[in-house]
Amino acid sequence: MLFNYRNWALVALAIVSLSSIVAHRLGVFSLHLDLLAQGNHSDWYPTNIGGVMSDFSEEQDAIFLTCKVEDIRSNNYCSFSIRFSPFSTFEDNALGKNLNNYKNLDLDIDYEAPQPEPMIKISFRNYDQAYVKYDDYTSFKYNSLILNPNLKETTNNLSMQSFSVEQWWINQHNVPSIQSGLDFSNITYIEILPNSMPKVGDYQITINRMVLIGEAITEQTLLLANMIIWLVVSLMFSIQRNWSLKRLAKTDTLTGVFNRRGLSDWVNFKFSSFYNKPDLTLFYIDLDDFKRINDGHGHNIGDEVLLNFSQSIQESVKSFQYDLHYKFARLAGDEFALVVSDLSSENIGVLAKHLLAEIARPILVSTTSIRLNGSIGISCSSKNAISFEEMLHQADVAMYYAKNQGKNQYKKFDAAIAQDNLEREAIATKLSKAIDNNAFRLVFMPIYECASKKMAKVEVLLRHCSEELTGIGPDVFIPIAEEFHLINKIDLWVIEHTFIVIDQHKAQLDLDNFRFCINVSARELSHEHFNSQFSALLLKYAIEPEWIEIEITETSLVDVTERSIASLASIRDMGIDVALDDFGTGYTAFNQLVNYPVNCLKIDKSFVDDLSESNKTKATMVKAILSIAESFDLCVVAEGIETQEQFDFLLDNNCDYAQGYFLSKPIPFERLLELLHSD
Ligand code: C2E
Ligand code: CA
Numbered sequence: 001m002l003f004n005y006r007n008w009a010l011v012a013l014a015i016v017s018l019s020s021i022v023a024h025r026l027g028v029f030s031l032h033l034d035l036l037a038q039g040n041h042s043d044w045y046p047t048n049i050g051g052v053m054s055d056f057s058e059e060q061d062a063i064f065l066t067c068k069v070e071d072i073r074s075n076n077y078c079s080f081s082i083r084f085s086p087f088s089t090f091e092d093n094a095l096g097k098n099l100n101n102y103k104n105l106d107l108d109i110d111y112e113a114p115q116p117e118p119m120i121k122i123s124f125r126n127y128d129q130a131y132v133k134y135d136d137y138t139s140f141k142y143n144s145l146i147l148n149p150n151l152k153e154t155t156n157n158l159s160m161q162s163f164s165v166e167q168w169w170i171n172q173h174n175v176p177s178i179q180s181g182l183d184f185s186n187i188t189y190i191e192i193l194p195n196s197m198p199k200v201g202d203y204q205i206t207i208n209r210m211v212l213i214g215e216a217i218t219e220q221t222l223l224l225a226n227m228i229i230w231l232v233v234s235l236m237f238s239i240q241r242n243w244s245l246k247r248l249a250k251t252d253t254l255t256g257v258f259n260r261r262g263l264s265d266w267v268n269f270k271f272s273s274f275y276n277k278p279d280l281t282l283f284y285i286d287l288d289d290f291k292r293i294n295d296g297h298g299h300n301i302g303d304e305v306l307l308n309f310s311q312s313i314q315e316s317v318k319s320f321q322y323d324l325h326y327k328f329a330r331l332a333g334d335e336f337a338l339v340v341s342d343l344s345s346e347n348i349g350v351l352a353k354h355l356l357a358e359i360a361r362p363i364l365v366s367t368t369s370i371r372l373n374g375s376i377g378i379s380c381s382s383k384n385a386i387s388f389e390e391m392l393h394q395a396d397v398a399m400y401y402a403k404n405q406g407k408n409q410y411k412k413f414d415a416a417i418a419q420d421n422l423e424r425e426a427i428a429t430k431l432s433k434a435i436d437n438n439a440f441r442l443v444f445m446p447i448y449e450c451a452s453k454k455m456a457k458v459e460v461l462l463r464h465c466s467e468e469l470t471g472i473g474p475d476v477f478i479p480i481a482e483e484f485h486l487i488n489k490i491d492l493w494v495i496e497h498t499f500i501v502i503d504q505h506k507a508q509l510d511l512d513n514f515r516f517c518i519n520v521s522a523r524e525l526s527h528e529h530f531n532s533q534f535s536a537l538l539l540k541y542a543i544e545p546e547w548i549e550i551e552i553t554e555t556s557l558v559d560v561t562e563r564s565i566a567s568l569a570s571i572r573d574m575g576i577d578v579a580l581d582d583f584g585t586g587y588t589a590f591n592q593l594v595n596y597p598v599n600c601l602k603i604d605k606s607f608v609d610d611l612s613e614s615n616k617t618k619a620t621m622v623k624a625i626l627s628i629a630e631s632f633d634l635c636v637v638a639e640g641i642e643t644q645e646q647f648d649f650l651l652d653n654n655c656d657y658a659q660g661y662f663l664s665k666p667i668p669f670e671r672l673l674e675l676l677h678s679d
């Protein structure tokens, strides 16, 4: 905004500055002190000493002083004094008037004396304790000017600077140079007197006007004051601007709470405190499936939800314990962190549950009520403190475990997690090396058509050939690859190498009646380039879509985003079948199956284990899945068949396909070819 309050303030300041200068020029700040006006002085009177008689009268605003010299003596003295402080205060601390602001003396005096070029003297007597040398009388500083008042043109307007300090006074009292300058700061009285009276006769002084003229503030001072104000104001603005920029850099614009940097600064500041380092507990809150809200309701609603969420969490922390010292921050999209000072260990779990309950409370936005779920990872600092980054990392790791336990959970980082995480990190490092070294191979697990007992498809399964990873199977390393973002390369490697094998053996495979089922991580589906990479590989190895089936796990589909559903749909539109793997382990409501672009369900091994007519629960479940699949026109593969009994049950209940150690274990490609040709 062009005219924010800062700009308005500057405009106002400019107007005030300009008008102060104009006002100065117009004389608003000028000072006039009419010394003849009653009220501007406390007293006035003539003084005469020696062979002089003085006569004093006031008439029509003019003062007449006549000094009659009858006898020429050495102590002849005659003057007229205008006092600012009463005579009685002389001996104490004479309180005069500060005339420093007066620059000129406007004077209209007539003087007649029996001598050529008669001169009068005007003295401004300044009192200061510092001048006191011998007696009170000499404690006055003699700022004097001697002039011929009848020379009007030069005497009308006398500069106060044309006064000088009387030399006899400096000499007589040995006044140091520092005190010998003009001083009008405490004038107790002004004296007007003939400068000399060498002859007998009348010395007549008529004072018509005696006005001090000055200004309350000089133009230079005013300009200087303006400049200082401008400087101070711009300095204040720049400090404030810096400060608000700093604040902005630490604040999340949507919710107004700290962002990651703000929280990091706060935590690290706490850790750097020398005394009384607090114990901090960090709750890392990740909203589950938040993308679904953005995708389903639009980003505006998503933003509103985040804003309401951030407010309600803070309220709930206050309601948990009113004197809790805490900071709340939004770290990224749907990730938040709450850092609490000195929370007792018993209260950590209680607060985590309190937060989960708050997260689960429906949030009202516009006309919709939105339900959230969240996972919380917790880490604690110890007295010998860890850094913010370390705390955040630990809480993040703990949150990963919370999520894996199922949604809506909390988990505190502990030694076991630390150990397990170290091992996972080590595996991820070795896996990454294996990817670089191409240290993988494929095995193929036959899938048989139950009715004909003919091999109809194979599931492509990955094996590593890294010695470092000995004993670690895909059930362990695939989730780690997903966690450490290595899965993209792995899945593409599997797809490409499956295509290479097919391409090299097209002649030996009856591809019109056979299918290669490839496992693809659901994370891969939301990857923006996956579809184009996949189509490019199909083209490169001249693979027909009908030869390929994609397996995607049901649990991973629970978190699906619009993008991954669209991605699946476009894969299916290419003519590639999609199977829902590990079916039954997720939470898919059967009626939701229509929303998934899938052709096939793979009943999870856990349903097939102990499957027999006598095991009622499992038998009922499997029968239900089979009949649902039939009504949705989906084919069914049963996995993990290890016994004849299981196979017979599935055959009797019209299951389409079967896969399991009972039929065949995963085998190398050469063995697969032998099996296919021995049929
Ligand atoms: P999955 O997709 O459910 O694969 C089936 C797993 O069950 C395979 O284990 C297979 O050997 C095993 N299995 C099948 N029938 C039986 C049986 O009768 N008895 C027993 N005990 N096991 C049986 P595997 O090869 O260890 O794979 C484990 C998981 O690793 C797979 O589960 C899949 O989720 C993942 N995976 C394997 N290869 C890949 C791959 O190339 N890409 C991706 N993304 N994931 C893969
Ligand atoms: Ca599979």
Ligand code: CA
Pocket (backbone or CB within 6 Å): 581, 582, 602, 604, 605, 639
């Ligand atoms: Ca499976």
